[in-house]
Amino acid sequence: MKYLIAIEPPASANEAWGVVVPDLEGCFSASDTGVDEAIENAKEAMELWIETALDSGMDIPAPSSITQLQQDRQYKGWIWAVAEIDPALLSNEIERVNITLPKRVLTRLDNKAKAAGETRSGFIALLALTA
Structure with a gap:
């Protein structure tokens, strides 16, 4: 399953790259080294978020479209990327x-x-x- 992630570039060299998964409320991460690490860290955060949600009986939201998310002004100037997680994580089969x-x-x-x-x-x- 693929989710869009929003990556906030650091304001200075001393700050981390912020990462938010807009479709998974409260799911966030960060990176000290850049976009590649930000995507990998987002995958880990997403997996933990989904496992916790499933264990709590919550529904997992469907991914939004990039067009819809890009219209959200809070992400103005952020970098958009796709993070993919193993669909088996969602399976109750x-x-x-x-x-x-x-x-x-x-x-x-x-x-x-x-x-x-x-x-x-x-x-x-x-x-x-x-x-």
Whole structure:
């Protein structure tokens, strides 16, 4: 999925490049070295924003058009770029996986899952989301 990002050039050599993802309210980042790093840092911020939103049950906004965003006067003089994130990050599609564990670990996992009222898969997912 691709989102437009607005990059604010620094006012002086001592300041960072500011980055905002207008479609993801409150999603921002910065760069000390320039536009390339700003785009990479924006991708990381976007992924964290989306993961947090999904974990909170929020809807993920669709990307806006560049024409629409460029009309916003608050971004006058800013540089526009596109940051792309892996669409799998947004997928709730179930995927079967095969893992290998020692029997003693698997037994412990199953006991903990049962005590938590979860299936083995559900418990592993819960651990991953809370880690």
